[in-house]
Amino acid sequence: MTALVVTTENEIRKVPYDAPHYEVIQEAVGGHYELVRPRGLQEPYCMMVNEEGRLLGLPLNLLGCYLYGTLIHGAPIAGDIMILKLGCYAGEPDVVGMTDEETQRLGDRFMQLSSGVVHWASDEERKPTS
Numbered sequence: 001m002t003a004l005v006v007t008t009e010n011e012i013r014k015v016p017y018d019a020p021h022y023e024v025i026q027e028a029v030g031g032h033y034e035l036v037r038p039r040g041l042q043e044p045y046c047m048m049v050n051e052e053g054r055l056l057g058l059p060l061n062l063l064g065c066y067l068y069g070t071l072i073h074g075a076p077i078a079g080d081i082m083i084l085k086l087g088c089y090a091g092e093p094d095v096v097g098m099t100d101e102e103t104q105r106l107g108d109r110f111m112q113l114s115s116g117v118v119h120w121a122s123d124e125e126r127k128p129t130s
Helices: 020-031 063-067 099-112
Strands: 002-006 013-015 033-036 044-051 081-089 092-096
Touching: 002 020, 002 099, 013 020, 013 099, 020 033, 020 044, 020 081, 044 063, 063 099, 081 099
Parallel strands: none
Antiparallel strands: 002 013, 002 081, 033 044, 044 081, 081 092
């Protein structure tokens, strides 16, 4: 299973994620995290963000702001973000990883949505899944 990380430099990368590896989320977003359900993502997808990103002065994440609806409510997303899915782990509601195909599809969608501003971090991740 994988997750998508989108950096403040507009790079997308896949990272391994098997629930319940919360330290992977902390590392990806740079500290304490919170789950948000952005307007720009359909369920079951969710976004993990640094809960102190603005207080720490982290740079804005433009894709994160767009997905979250910052232009509507004014609350920006600062720092790198991680995209996961809402699901179940050990019979309890939790965040879970995605298939490689799902992460590829979402990453490619983000590229199209941003007209290429948001891009894959490496050539290996640009390859479409079969």
